Amino acid sequence: MQFEVLAKCHTTRARVSRMRLAHGVTMLPTFMPVATQAAIKGLTPQQVEALGINLILNNTYHLNLRPGIQVLKEAGGAHKFQGWTHNLLTDSGGFQLVSLSKFTKITEEGALFASPFDGSPTMLTPEESISIQHTIGADIIMQLDDVVSSLTVGPRVEEAMWRTIRWLDRCIEFHQSSGKDDVQNLFAIVQGGLDAELRDKCLDEMIARKDKVAGYAIGGLSGGEEKDVFWRVIKQCADKLPEDRPRYSMGIGFAEDLLVCVALGVDMADCVFPTRTARFGVALTFKGPLNLRLGKHATDMRPIEEGCPCPTCTSGMTRALLNHTATLETAAAHAITQHNLVFQARVMGGAREAIINGTFPQYLKDFFANYFGDVGYPEWCVSALRSVGVDLLEGRPESKTVSGDGAKWEYSDAA
Ligand SMILES: [Zn+2]
Numbered sequence: 219m220q221f222e223v224l225a226k227c228h229t230t231r232a233r234v235s236r237m238r239l240a241h242g243v244t245m246l247p248t249f250m251p252v253a254t255q256a257a258i259k260g261l262t263p264q265q266v267e268a269l270g271i272n273l274i275l276n277n278t279y280h281l282n283l284r285p286g287i288q289v290l291k292e293a294g295g296a297h298k299f300q301g302w303t304h305n306l307l308t309d310s311g312g313f314q315l316v317s318l319s320k321f322t323k324i325t326e327e328g329a330l331f332a333s334p335f336d337g338s339p340t341m342l343t344p345e346e347s348i349s350i351q352h353t354i355g356a357d358i359i360m361q362l363d364d365v366v367s368s369l370t371v372g373p374r375v376e377e378a379m380w381r382t383i384r385w386l387d388r389c390i391e392f393h394q395s396s397g398k399d400d401v402q403n404l405f406a407i408v409q410g411g412l413d414a415e416l417r418d419k420c421l422d423e424m425i426a427r428k429d430k431v432a433g434y435a436i437g438g439l440s441g442g443e444e445k446d447v448f449w450r451v452i453k454q455c456a457d458k459l460p461e462d463r464p465r466y467s468m469g470i471g472f473a474e475d476l477l478v479c480v481a482l483g484v485d486m487a488d489c490v491f492p493t494r495t496a497r498f499g500v501a502l503t504f505k506g507p508l509n510l511r512l513g514k515h516a517t518d519m520r521p522i523e524e525g526c527p528c529p530t531c532t533s534g535m536t537r538a539l540l541n542h543t544a545t546l547e548t549a550a551a552h553a554i555t556q557h558n559l560v561f562q563a564r565v566m567g568g569a570r571e572a573i574i575n576g577t578f579p580q581y582l583k584d585f586f587a588n589y590f591g592d593v594g595y596p597e598w599c600v601s602a603l604r605s606v607g608v609d610l611l612e613g614r615p616e617s618k619t620v621s622g623d624g625a626k627w628e629y630s631d632a633a
């Protein structure tokens with residue numbers, strides 16, 4: 219991997235960088251759509267490519283179950299299997315194992331789980347996870363980490379943090395001895411829960427291994443913790459992680475979360491949210507999400523968003539049509555999915571452009587004013603951005619703030 223920081227925001231910690239991988243260049247910050255089963259739900263690889271997207275995520279756990287490693291081996295890796303010629307990242311499989319398997323026991327050796335096929339005990343070790351990811355052949359691969367929910371407290375959090383470091387060492391050793399480390403790039407995952415001291419220890423240990431890892435992910439968040447705690451952990455990690463490595467915040471997808479993370483110094487993020495919510499009829503726009511199933515869109519002959527360059531908006535497809543077909547016709551899911559991925563790409567592309575032009579603080583202010591308008595800014599976003607020198611309320615003393623996650627006006631029952 220070649221990683222080069224090209225521009226830095228003069229106020230916040232945001233930066234623009236160029237990441238060159240075996241399947242091309244990806245400009246950061248970027249949002250990575252999730253293709254769980256080696257396919258972004260509702261879109262062909264050619265459609266994804268036509269949207270300008272050149273880095274997507276596959277789930278190791280799912281690919282390992284179906285089609286299985288043998289098929290991927292025969293196909294010559296996941297790129298060829300899914301007809302994707304651009305960059306690919308795989309997770310380690312640990313997160314799904316813990317969240318989806320009925321029985322998972324973490325031991326020092328690895329994660330012991332019941333096979334979803336016949337219930338027989340199966341072990342996923344750090345070495346096995348890397349080996350599976352080698353067969354998949356993704357450009358960026360993740361270490362196996364000991365995942366605990368962000369709501370877990372007590373000694374388990376510290377145990378998981380230290381084990382994650384020991385497992386990182388095993389992943390590094392296996393990866394380096396495989397000869398694959400010149401084409402596939404291993405990322406470490408910073409753990410430590412919501413505890414600043416544990417995060418700090420984990421950061422120290424993982425930064426000490428900098429020469430052996432290509433990048434860093436911030437894990438163990440987006441599990442239902444308070445947003446005011448979430449951003450502080452992101453900031454702590456992004457502040458300390460080395461300048462010359464990409465920083466990946468896992469499981470972040472709401473536009474406001476993405477922009478706050480970028481301002482705090484994050485380069486990459488992924489989430490199923492934009493594609494999943496599309497299938498429930500919710501389109502993301504710069505004026506906030508639209509729940510196209512609501513009756514008020516039934517006679518609206520406008521596109522989802524004026525000026526949007528996506529195939530849905532430029533083809534003349536109306537909100538009225540999408541209201542008529544959302545959640546009923548697969549074509550509507552495809553159309554809204556395309557729009558939503560272009561929206562995510564425009565939010566991040568706009569951020570990159572503003573960072574390069576020196577106008578990122580204003581970009582943030584304009585985005586929040588348009589997106590939240592009268593419904594009120596999430597308080598945590600205001601606090602987080604203040605911590606990096608941007609006051610969203612400056613010049614807008616009349617603006618409201620709202621506690622919690624912030625307004626979800628048309629997100630309603632769309633999760
Ligand atoms: Zn559009």
